Amino acid sequence: MSKTIHDMFSKIAGTYDRTNSVLSLGIHHLWRRTLIKMSQVKKGNAILDCATGTGDVAIAFYKKNGNDGxxxxxxxxxxxxELAEKKSKEKYPEIxxxxEDAQNLSFADDxxxxxxxxxxxxxxxxxEECLKSMARVVKPGGRVLILEFGQPHWPIKPFFNLYxxxxxxxxxxxxxxxxxAYKYLNTSSAQFPTGKNFVALMEKTQAFSEVKYKSLTSGVCYIYVGIVAS
Known part of the structure; x- marks a missing residue:
């Protein structure tokens, strides 16, 4: 990932959680719960959350499974x-x-x-390199899940664009x-492939035997699920 993106996230780290809660009106908690549900996580599973930020998704998985896996x-x-570790060290020290660079993960295959x-x-x-890297470290039949912004459907699209x-x-x-940083959030989301276009990109990697997706909040967000090929 570029130094520009790295530096941008470094600058907003201290206010990241509070800003997300305000800007999403708390809906990001629902999106995260849906991601956990679609992962079909089971006790004893090994889970990797890439681009974890301040650790909310990793912590949510821990709350689901406890210290089992x-x-x-x-x-x-x-x-x-550093903020993720600080936030988790008392209640969730096992995380x-x-x-890591998600495009070049250091973990062993499977x-x-x-x-x-x-x-x-x-x-x-x-x-594509990020998707391949994530698929490589997941066992055949395991799941790679992507939660990402999309382009909303009508009738909320004009209101969302204004917001x-x-x-x-x-x-x-x-x-x-x-x-x-928050101008970048808008422009990068608007330009990023969404829905069937992103599914086509996942299929192009040939890393997945099956790909499906779910639209959330009228297309504001999408969850993509790839089943890792044997």
Whole structure:
């Protein structure tokens, strides 16, 4: 991932959780619960959360499974991981935190049952390489899940465009002091492939035997699920 993206996330790390809660009106908690449900996680599973940020998805998996299995949260941004570790060390000390580039994961083949990435895949340099890297470290038959912003459907599309284009950068900038980061959120989401276009990209990797997706909040977000090929 580029140094520009790394530096941007480093700057907003301290206000990241609070800003997300305000800007999503708390809906991101529902999206995360849906991701966990679609993962079909079971007791004893090994789980990798890439681009974990401050660790909310990894912590959600821990709350689901407890200390039964393995949970690793990885990110390329050390300030984010420092906050994740601080947030989890008292209640969830078994979660592992590791600096990783999602496009070139250091884990051995077939190390995990599930790998996830939430609102991070549009930030990598090469989406296909990231998908292949995640699929490589997941066992055949395991699941790779991507939670990412999309382009909303009518009738909410014009209202969402107004919100994401003007209101979101303004409020995000006020809370974080980094308006540019939240302008980037809008422009990167608008340009990123969504729905069937992203499914086609996943299928192109030939890493998955099956790919499906679910639209959330009228297309504001999507969850994509790839079953890792043998």
């Amino acid at each position: 393995r949970i690793v949260g990885s990110d390329f941004c050390a300030p984010m991981l 592992e935190w590791q600096i 190390s995990f049952d599930i790998a996830t990435i939430s609102f991070g895949i549009r930030n990598v340099d090469c989406t 994401s284009g003007y209101i979101l950068p303004f409020i995000g900038g006020m809370i974080s002091g980094e308006k540019t």
